[in-house]
Amino acid sequence: xxxDAGQSGYVELPAGRFxxxxxxxxxxxxxxxxxxxxxxxxxxxSRVAPALHAxxxxxxxxxxxxxxxxxxxxxxxxxxxxxxxxxxxxIDALRLPAPLLIGHCWGAAxxxxxxxxxxGGRVPPALSGLVLEELPxxxxxxxxxxxVRDFLRMMRGSREYARSxxxxxxxSWHPADRESLLADAWGTDVDVYLSVIKDGAGAGPLLPHxxxxxxxxxxxxxxxxxxxxxxxxxxxxxxxxxxxxxAAYEFSDSGHEVHRSDCAGYLRLVEDFLHATVRPGRPxxxxxxxx
Amino acid sequence: xxxxxxxxxxxxxxxxxxxxxxxxxxxxxTDETPLLAxxxxxxxxxxxxxxxxxxxxxxxxxxxxxxAGNFRDxxxxxxxxxxxxxxxxxxxxxTAQ
Numbered sequence: 001x002x003x004d005a006g007q008s009g010y011v012e013l014p015a016g017r018f019x020x021x022x023x024x025x026x027x028x029x030x031x032x033x034x035x036x037x038x039x040x041x042x043x044x045x046s047r048v049a050p051a052l053h054a055x056x057x058x059x060x061x062x063x064x065x066x067x068x069x070x071x072x073x074x075x076x077x078x079x080x081x082x083x084x085x086x087x088x089x090x091i092d093a094l095r096l097p098a099p100l101l102i103g104h105c106w107g108a109a110x111x112x113x114x115x116x117x118x119x120g121g122r123v124p125p126a127l128s129g130l131v132l133e134e135l136p137x138x139x140x141x142x143x144x145x146x147x148v149r150d151f152l153r154m155m156r157g158s159r160e161y162a163r164s165x166x167x168x169x170x171x172s173w174h175p176a177d178r179e180s181l182l183a184d185a186w187g188t189d190v191d192v193y194l195s196v197i198k199d200g201a202g203a204g205p206l207l208p209h210x211x212x213x214x215x216x217x218x219x220x221x222x223x224x225x226x227x228x229x230x231x232x233x234x235x236x237x238x239x240x241x242x243x244x245x246x247a248a249y250e251f252s253d254s255g256h257e258v259h260r261s262d263c264a265g266y267l268r269l270v271e272d273f274l275h276a277t278v279r280p281g282r283p284x285x286x287x288x289x290x291x
Numbered sequence: 292x293x294x295x296x297x298x299x300x301x302x303x304x305x306x307x308x309x310x311x312x313x314x315x316x317x318x319x320x321t322d323e324t325p326l327l328a329x330x331x332x333x334x335x336x337x338x339x340x341x342x343x344x345x346x347x348x349x350x351x352x353x354x355x356x357x358x359a360g361n362f363r364d365x366x367x368x369x370x371x372x373x374x375x376x377x378x379x380x381x382x383x384x385x386t387a388q
Binding site: 255 | 342
């Protein structure tokens with residue numbers, strides 16, 4: 001797994017100009033959209049995206065509104081319906097046929113909102129499936145999380161402090177993932193970050209939407225004793241609500257950032273799931289995801 | 292008010308015992324226990340400990356001192372905290388009264 005920033009592009013959507021990264025494949029290749037979390041950008045996928053591309057997929061990673069090099073609307077316009085509408089517009093503008101959505105935290109909440117029509121008003125786009133990593137129980141619940149307080153501490157400290165913090169705390173991570181986390185801390189607007197939490201809270205509890213999923217979905221969490229945002233109670237509820245055609249998996253050695261702290265383990269599960277969903281001739285969930 | 296380094300070490304030991312070792316019922320934790328080498332301080336717990344040091348002990352750690360060597364055991368952490376003005380919570384409460 002090597003880091004690769006992909007090809008940068010811009011697209012005009014109703015909400016403004018959005019930046020995205022693309023790892024292009026042939027016209028028959030299934031599309032995957034990687035949706036980053038709060039305080040992050042498409043850079044967070046610097047190892048995941050090339051690996052999925054190498055597996056034969058057309059990979060796209062947008063910067064959500066207020067993030068990376070995308071349009072930055074004013075504070076107060078970061079509700080899940082608005083951000084899900086951006087993602088819907090992105091899929092339409094790039095004419096992506098039934099992409100699979102892979103989201104982390106806020107990105108997982110956005111993907112779930114879009115897939116279940118929870119944003120209201122529009123028929124959800126055709127999708128192949130969902131991978132939801134660290135889907136929060138609701139956006140309001142993220143505010144008190146230690147990892148959020150840590151991130152605010154980094155954003156409010158000096159650049160040198162953030163670098164030292166990342167090198168110490170994330171010392172077991174791949175250097176490319178440390179660099180992308182550092183870029184997150186340096187590049188995030190604190191006001192936008194807090195607005196994502198506050199505005200996102202307006203959507204209320206997110207886990208009940210899982211029960212309405214008709215698509216295949218893989219739900220992942222880290223270990224709450226290592227920084228996962230999902231408590232054991234949240235996880236029990238997640239497993240209880242998930243329809244039988246979906247799967248849930250817990251990474252006991254990871255915290256909130258499964259795709260960065262255990263990239264290899266994350267990719268193994270995601271690629272298994274992809275074989276079961278967007279690949280022809282492989283119906284049903286593979287054995288590693290059953291039960 | 293300056294408090295002895297040993298008092299800071301006691302605060303750190305209490306925090307690590309309670310938060311990370313379920314109270315350390317076997318009493319194995321000492322100020323020389325290799326916290327990093329034995330995995331007592333993983334990434335998340337190192338971050339929690341740093342929050343405790345900065346927020347509760349009032350010791351903002353300069354970037355140049357945020358490296359693994361300073362977190363190898365309670366003795367090295369206490370020295371770093373003490374050198375950066377950290378005070379034991381008990382002393383801070385006394386001062387506040």
